[in-house]
Amino acid sequence: MYKDEEIKKKVKTGTWTREDTARCIEDLEQAPDLTVYTEEIYSVSYGVFAYNFREYAFPLIEICREAGFHLERSKEKSRIYLALVRLYFCLGFSPKIVEYGLKYANSGFTLRSPLKSVYNTIVAAFTDCGLFQEADLYLEKMMDISRLDPCGSGVDFWDSDTLNELVYYDSRVYVKLGIGDLAEAEQAAGNMQAILEEKELPEDGKAFFLLQKEFTDMYLRLYQQKDKTTIAEEFNTYMKKMESGEGARDTLSFCVCYFVEFLQVMAEEERWEDILRIGNYIRNAKNFSGSFCPVYKLMRTAAYRSDKEEIRQQIPEFERMYLKSLEQEKENYDQMVRLLAKEELRIERLKESMEKDTLTSCLNRAAFDRNSKRFIQNHGTGSLVFIDLDYLKEINDCYGHENGDRYLVHFAKNVKRVIDREDMLYRYAGDEFLILSVLSAEEIRKQMNKILEENPIHFHINGECRHISFSYGVVAFEEKEGKLAELVKEADSRMYQCKNQNHRRISKRGKTE
Structure with missing residues (x-):
């Protein structure tokens, strides 16, 4: 696998080849951990983009996605977004250009020059789709980088505000023609000409934009x-x-x-x-x-x-x-x-x-917050159950947290077996669980009492068999007109009433008196 510096050198010196691209992609596909190769992935993507090796865009997109999937929000992940913008640009797939361009812009790890380039690429994507008003919006965002964050003196031309202006006015010609505003397009072409005539530009930069402007002027005359x-x-x-x-x-x-x-x-x-x-x-x-x-x-x-x-x-x-x-x-x-x-x-x-809760495999609180309203709306009638395990702290203190985790897992596994197939079990907090049930309050109470009294959950620890005791509160959806926060609050209150009764009925060793 080429190192990042080797790839950059080859791309910049014009010695980057299809064979180099194929070799790097093959090495990356075999890498056990792509997250350590984000710089190399980024540089290879630039090589594919700069040399228009479109046949390698698809496998490299797969590599980028796999690497990004395992990365948290970071500078490295933002560079993967940049790589994907370039690769999708090679393929001309505008929706993904815009999607990953905006992901980069909102990543919190943007750099001035790449962000300018990303906005300009989004402009091109919208222009290709005929969405010229949207293109115009992001063209202004591109220029805001220069207006709001001007670069310092002595910056290389290819990262300068002058470059930004030239790109801006050149792109503006095509965007304004697409909108149908010929006068604005002519003004943009005139502004570009003024910069080329009045500002001192490096010879390579000036030659580049003179050639670009020659075609732009001809395209403008196509409409004139x-x-x-x-x-x-x-x-x-x-x-x-x-x-x-x-x-x-x-x-x-x-x-x-x-x-x-x-x-x-x-x-x-x-x-x-x-x-x-x-x-x-x-x-x-x-x-x-x-x-x-x-x-x-x-x-x-x-x-x-x-x-x-x-x-x-x-x-x-x-x-x-x-x-x-x-x-x-x-x-x-x-x-x-x-x-x-x-x-x-x-x-x-x-x-x-x-x-999913990683310990018990129950749905977690975030899932409850997202799904509960829809569950209540879809079923109309049903019940919410608030469950609090008794004596989990005792298990943790006496037998260690590993056994406390086993206690939680064993409880969740057995409750899932008992509840109705349509019911949903959530781990709400440490030793608190919620059930959204399609059953009436009376029916779900019978199920809970059966688990507590008739067929309790047995938990074996250090050669001893304990009953997993819990307290619960039930409230029917219609009691609180389906208002979620009030349902949870009422079920929680009733759970504490049940806990007082359980403490009188169950010994602190978890055995029936």
């Missing part, structure tokens, strides 16, 4: 310009520059969906050969992300519409590409459904474990 012939020619010229390498930068990632909009304009202009040339470039370039299906579909259409025989002969190949892409999309969908099903099962198991 009604002459489709002009738009198609401008896009063709831009792509020729990209194909020649003049404008290509490995560090800049383009979303395919925006290029598809231009290709559709070219299709309306019947520029079939240009569509095929550009489509071939896009499918082979490594800095494009998103679904390629629309590109292949347009290439297939272009081949059918071409007058050239050599192009028409490629129709089977374009159809194969399109069908393969559709199959991959379906496989990705199926994989996503499987992952979501596994996550849902994990959550259900976690909820179930959170509702």
Whole structure:
């Protein structure tokens, strides 16, 4: 397994490979405790994201979830959330991008630069779904990081407020166009241009954003310009520059969906050969992300519409590409459904474990607080029983807490056997239990008395057989009109009345007088 520093070095220097990714994932899958590898998991996720190795996103998501499942709220868990944001971004699965982005934002362990990036990723996810108002909201949250927590002087450009501003105004163009506010989009493009002209930027940073802005300006003109012939020619010229390498930068990632909009304009202009040339470039370039299906579909259409025989002969190949892409999309969908099903099962198991008392396996007080109102509403009539064990302190003091635990477990196990199948037994506190019963108050009293007097629970300790004695109070739901707090209070009061009677009836050694 590569160490974290080795992974970071490979990713930053451009030497990270698919083989490196596969090796790390294989090692992580075999690790006995993933929680000690959170830094490595995080760095591998960045490698998958930066190099667009989407085929490794699914297994790494499984690893992230498994690690996160065993982590308490911590800096390490917040980094797992960040990793999941990136991986789901690679797959273009917007709901999970937003879910884990917000989990990171609310984790309490955020860092300035990653939080800015997370908000911007959420913006992209909402934009892809056509939820532009929501995207606009999180775009403002992204900028609030700079406004409310300005970075200090001397900060590297790639973590600076200037970078935030450039990203903000660039994203704002696309968001405002989606909302339908062309004037605001034009203003955002102008603000981005002013920063590039007026502020001193490092050469690599300026070159990066000049290239980004060139495409953004062209996309803006797509909405300004009604002459489709002009738009198609401008896009063709831009792509020729990209194909020649003049404008290509490995560090800049383009979303395919925006290029598809231009290709559709070219299709309306019947520029079939240009569509095929550009489509071939896009499918082979490594800095494009998103679904390629629309590109292949347009290439297939272009081949059918071409007058050239050599192009028409490629129709089977374009159809194969399109069908393969559709199959991959379906496989990705199926994989996503499987992952979501596994996550849902994990959550259900976690909820179930959170509702169980770890000692007695009864439902716990938190489960009572969540479920009791619904139980009463669903059954209408029934009873609440408040139980308090007698002499647990004596068992703990005389025989040790281990035997005291056995005492509690034995009691709970035997009560579960007696009560009605629909009844629910809760461990409410240390030696206090509650029963929500579908039986009437009179019927449940008979059951409790049977356990106390006719068929008591036997507990063997140090060669001695004791009867497990308890006190209880019963109140019918209708007595307090189903009001939970009043039911518990009244049952508790009646339990103390029963305790006084038990103390007269049962000796302090737990034997019948």
